[in-house]
Amino acid sequence: MNLIRAQLTQGRITTEPFPESKPIGGRALIDYWMTEHGSPTVHPLSEGNVLIIAPGLLAGTSAPSSGRLSVGGKSPLTGGIKEANVGGTAGHKLARLGIQALIVEGKAEEWQILKLNAGSVALETAGDIIGLDNYVACERLRERYGDKISIMIIGPAGERRLANSTVAVTDVEGRPCRHAARGGVGAIMGAKSLKAIVIDDTGTPSRKAVDSGAFTAAVKSAVEAIQSGPYGTLLHHSGTAGMIDIDNGRGSLPTHNHHQGAFEKFQNINANRLIELNKARGGSMGHGCMPGCAVQCSNIFHGADGRYLTASLEYETLVMLGANLGIDDMDAIARMDRKCDGLGIDTIETGCTLGVLNDIGLFNFGDGARAEALIDEIGKGSPMGRILGSGVEITAKTLGISRIPAVKGQGIPAHSARSMKGWGVTYATSPQGADHTTGSVVVDPLSPSGQVERSRTSQIINTAFDATGLCHLTFLFKNPETVMPMVNAFYGVDLSLADFMEMGKEMLRQERAFNIKAGIGPAQDRLPEWMRTEHLPPTHAVFDVPQEEIDDFFNF
C-alpha cells in the first residue's frame, strides 16, 4: 500500500510505500501522521496544515460494512486533531487503488481537482464547477470523467473556508449525500484550493488477503453474526431514525435548543413517519451508505411530488434540524438536509447554530421557512451566512450569546448530555470535541456513577473501530472478537482483543498529546457550565458527573 502526497503549492505529487510495517489505517493513520509530521501550532487554514484521507484497514475487501473512510487534519472548528468518518464509495476505491493514505499539503494558486486512477495521479484545474452546489458539481464531474468515479468534494461552504464545512462523498448512486461532516474538514480542503478528488478504480484487482481461506471464513462468520442479531434487522427496517422514539422516551432528545429532552411532536419526525412517507412517495429504507454493507440502514427520501429530495435522513439530522429547532415538518427537514448536502455543511452543527439564534430573537422554534432561509444565507456567503457557517460557538460569540451547546468549539449532537450522562462524559473528554460517534454510553443514563469508566471503554473500542473502516452501527453490539479474525487473516498478523484495545488507547493518547500541544488540554474537557445548573425536562436532570472524575479520564 502506498502513501500519496499531493503538495499543492508546488503542484508536486509523490507516491511512496507507507513506511510502517504494522497495519495502520483510517483514524489511526491520521493520528499517526499528525503525531509524526503534523504541526499542533499551525493555523488550520494555513498551508502548513494537512488534509489526510485514509481508508480503514479492511477497506476494499469483502469484509462487511468496511468502507468507512477517515478524513482529518487540524480542525478549523476545534483547533485540535480531527477525524471525520464517512461512508460512500470512496473508501473502497481508494484502497483498491492501493492507497493507504492521501496527504494533501500546501495550497494551489487556482482551484484544483485531484484525479486518481489505476497507475496515475494528476492535478487538473477545476474549471466551471467552482461555486456550484455539490449535486450539480458532481453531475458535471461525471460528464467530464464518466459514471464509474467516486467523488470527494467540497461545496460553496468549503470554498469559503467556513469552519462548518464538510467533505462530501458520493454514494452508490453517485449522489454527494455522504459527508465527512464534523470539525470543518471541508475548510481544510478549501484552504488548499482543492475542490474535488475524483477516484476511478477501473481495472484494479480486489485486495488479496494474506490468508485468503481464513479471511473468507472470518468474513462469513462476521456477516452471520450481524445478520443473526436483532439489531441489524431493526436498523435495516427503521434506519437510525429508529432511535428517535427511544431517545424521546428517555428524555434525551435535544429539543428547542437543548432546553428540553423530549419533543411533543416526535411522531412527525420519527422512523414510522419516514417509512410511511417513503412508502407513499416511492422513497426507500434499507439503502446502503456504502457498497458491501451487511445492514443497509440508510434511506432515500422523496418529496411530496414523488421525486428524489434527499438522502439520507439520519437520526442526527432529524433531531438537530427537527426537534432541536421545534420543527416537525419532515419535508422541511428534508429540504434543509438537501441544502446542507449541497452547500457542504454539517447538519448537527447547523442545528445547534440555528437553535441558539432563538436566544436573541432571530429564530422562533418551529419556523421551518426561517430555518431554510438562514441556511440559504450560508449559501449566499452573506456576512450572516458566514457567521452561521462558522458553527455554533462563533455564531454565539459574534451575536453575544452565552448559552452555547458545544465542547471544544464543536456543537453537541443529538443525545442529551444531561440525561445520557455517560455520553456527556464522551462529549466532554473526546479529543474530537462533542461527537456522536466517539463513544456512546447508554447504561444507567441518569446516574452520574461509573460513567467515566463506561465512556472510557466505549471510546477506546470506537476509536479502534475507526482504524478498521468498519461501521460502528453494524458492529455496535457485537464483540470486537468478530473483527480480529478478519484483520488477522487479511494482514497475516496475530492481534488479540487486548491488542485491538491497546490500539484504541494508543490512538487516544496520540490525539490527546496533539491537542495538548495545540493548547487544548484538561481545562477544555468540560461541558458548558449551564448544563450543570439548568434542569432538562422531562427528566429534570443536570449533568452531575464530578469534574474530578472526568479529569481522570485519560489515566489509562
Next chain:
Amino acid sequence: MNLIRAQLTQGRITTEPFPESKPIGGRALIDYWMTEHGSPTVHPLSEGNVLIIAPGLLAGTSAPSSGRLSVGGKSPLTGGIKEANVGGTAGHKLARLGIQALIVEGKAEEWQILKLNAGSVALETAGDIIGLDNYVACERLRERYGDKISIMIIGPAGERRLANSTVAVTDVEGRPCRHAARGGVGAIMGAKSLKAIVIDDTGTPSRKAVDSGAFTAAVKSAVEAIQSGPYGTLLHHSGTAGMIDIDNGRGSLPTHNHHQGAFEKFQNINANRLIELNKARGGSMGHGCMPGCAVQCSNIFHGADGRYLTASLEYETLVMLGANLGIDDMDAIARMDRKCDGLGIDTIETGCTLGVLNDIGLFNFGDGARAEALIDEIGKGSPMGRILGSGVEITAKTLGISRIPAVKGQGIPAHSARSMKGWGVTYATSPQGADHTTGSVVVDPLSPSGQVERSRTSQIINTAFDATGLCHLTFLFKNPETVMPMVNAFYGVDLSLADFMEMGKEMLRQERAFNIKAGIGPAQDRLPEWMRTEHLPPTHAVFDVPQEEIDDFFNF
C-alpha cells in the same frame, strides 16, 4: 475603603469593608478577586462573570498621574483574565468616595445606570440613552445628573456584547474619550445590562495619608524627578505620537496589516503633523488624560473646520488606524477614532481587524473612506458589523483568513514583534494577550538574546505599577524607588523595592493560574507561526526568540 457589590439580577447593592488589610488596588485587586472569587470556567458573557472596577492604590491622592483605573473580569475576547487600564476622571472620584473596588455581578432585566454619590449607591433604569453614541449619551447624562459627574459608559458595541467593546470614561471636559479598551470589558458590562456608572464625589474629602508629612515630601520628590527628566517634557510636547518617528526609523511600525515595519508616509501621521494641524486649527497638545497628571501627554484634535473632532490621537491609534491600514490622512484617522470612541470599540483591535480584510479583497490599503464605512457597519450592528466588532481573530475565522496578528485572541498592537523582539516576548507571554502596556522592551530590539529576561523584568514592574494607579508613561524611565515612598507614607507601611517587585510577580502568578484553569496555558504563549517565517521589511527580521526560552517565562 469599601467594596461595593452590585448584584444586578437581584437589584441588590451591598457596601462592605474590604476584607484584606494589606494595600491591594487596581490590577492587583482584579487579580485578587478573580483568584478568590472568580470562576475561570464561566462564560464571559454569562451572569456568573464579574465586572471589576478598581482605582489604584494612590488614586484620589495628590500623587502625580495616579488616577489610572483598572477595569476587568474574564475577557470575552481572550477567554482569560483581563485588566484594561484607563485614564479620565473616574479613578480619583471612586477613590475619594472610599471605593476600593466596585464588583458588578449578575444581569439586570432592563438596562441600568449605577449612580454613586457620597453616602449613596443606587440603580436607576437607563431610559432613553440606550443605543446612543457615547458622546451623545454622556451629554444626556450630564443633563440628567449635572456637570460634576464622571461617567463610565458602554456604547452600542458594548450593548451588543461585541468582544471588541470598551468601557469609556469621561475626561476633565466630560468627553467619553478615555477607554478601558482592550479585551472586551465593555461586553462584560453590556452582558450585565449596565449601560453606565455615574460618579459624583461632591462633598467628599480628599484621601488622608497615614503619614501626611512624609507623603507630601514623597509626592514633591516624585514630581521633581518626573519634571527634571527629558522624557516628560518630550511627552508633553509631542504626546505618544512622538514614538512614530522612532518606531518608523527602527522598522517596528506596523504597516499594511503587519506586512511592513515602516510607513513611507509616516510624516503625515506623526507628532510634527499633529502639532502643526493643532496649531492651525485650535486643537491642543499637552492635555491631561486625567486630573493631576505631571506630564499631560494627551491632545485634543480639531477638524479642518476648526472645531473639536476627537481626543486623543495616541500613538497606538495613529499607527493601527493609520500606518497599519496604509492611511496617511490624519483627518480620516481622527474621524475613525471619534467613531470608535462613540461606539465604544478599541482602536488597536479595530486596526488589526480592518487590516486583515486586505487578505480577502475587502479592504485596500489607504482607503480611508472604506475604513470609515466598515466602522460604521459596526455601529449599525449589521452582520458584517458584528463580525468586525468581534475582533480580529473572530473576523479572520468567519471570513476564512489564516494570517492573524493576534495572541490569545487579542490583536497585536503598534510595536512590531519581529523587530522589537523583547516586546514580542511580552505579547507572547502576557496573561493579558498581546498588549502594549504589559511590558515594553526596547533594548537590542533585533537580537533574540536576553529578551525573555528583559520582558520578564518589564512585565513584573509594569504589572506592579498597574496596582498603584500610576501612569506607566509618566514613570516609565524612573526607578520604581520614586514610587515606594509615596505608597509607604500614604498607607503607613514599609514596602521595599523588592516587595514592589514581589507584588508584580504575585499578580502575574495569579493571572497565570487563572488562565490555566480557564484553558489558556503554555501552548497559548506563542506568536502566530507566520511571524517566525515571514520577513518584515525594512529590517527583514523574523521573530526568532527560541520558544523553549519563552516557555520558561513563568519560572520566576
